[in-house]
Amino acid sequence: MNHRKFPALPSALRTPPVWLVPGLVVAIVAGLLWFSFGVGPGGPQGSIGLGAQSTDESRQTGGEHADTSDLESAKSEDDEKGTKSGTEPPAAEPTSSTTSPALERSVRRFQAAQRRLAERVNQQLERRTQPFSFRVATFNVLGDSHTGPGGNKPGFPDGSPRMDMAISALRSSGIDVVGFQEFEASQYNMFTARAGEYSLYPGLAMGDKSVRFNIAWRSSMFRMVDAHTLSIPYAGGSRIEMPVVLLESISTGRRAWFANFHNPADTPNLGNNGRWRAEAAAIEVSHLTALHQEQGIPVIATGDYNEREEIFCRFTAGGVFSAAAGGSSAGGCAPPSGMQVDWIFGSTGVQFDSYAVSGVGKASDHNMVHSGATLLPAG
Known part of the structure; x- marks a missing residue:
């Protein structure tokens, strides 16, 4: 799978603005009309009036409809003069009523096709702006190396049965994106072999480090439109590429960016990484805020941030992001109670509901954190 790396900001992937669609339809209609009938503004009969006056008629009337009583009076005078002189009244100029029946039928068929096209376009626009709901999770599955030979979690089963438990937890909670x-x-290989209903990014394409931060989504619900990675400082400041993907709803066409991160913890082996967590959070918040504001597409971030109050305040300080767990940033930082180190954040345009923290037994030393998410109606 191809991917692109964006150390700072991605190249803009813009959804075509709604205002472009009518212009596109008009261009298609004009082309079809020219091709079908060989007529246009410079054609032999001028433009074909579809419920409007021709240019010549507009010039003759000064752009306004003549009073019908005046027209009738003028016609009576002409008829009377013609009778007195013994001559016939002049022949009427050809009008739309004298056009060929075949052309009239073609015009009617064209108008019907135009209406059907406009209806389809309106339906697509409506689907792309209506609310769309799904369930999203963040899940630290406890690396296979921690429970294998020589690992530091001897009380846990090895990776294979734990992966079965993790997949069961995803399915039972109806998780669409994780x-x-x-x-x-090794866990990536187990997951792809046993949970074929999901697609993933970046897979194994970027090696053994970046595979640890895969994003998975239900293939029947979403397709990937674009993806890139963000270089994030991990323990000791070493950089690791972490994923950002643009997913599109197959049923509605609604789109959202999803990002997934793991910021370094403080441990006896890794040391104190507070400096790197702060730098990582600054990169993450800045990049995702700019992505949302630049494109107007909702953004959802998942991750094990190894922080509670600190990461909540960093993400929500700008007024762009809120946490699925609750809390508030209005008038200061007021984090939710019962915080985890695993978080789900959403930009404006995303509404969360039914937030849950689910125990997964011996599948991992972390709970699975998940929430309903709705992409609100697009303005």
């Missing part, structure tokens, strides 16, 4: 952390190559 950001994984500690998702090692």
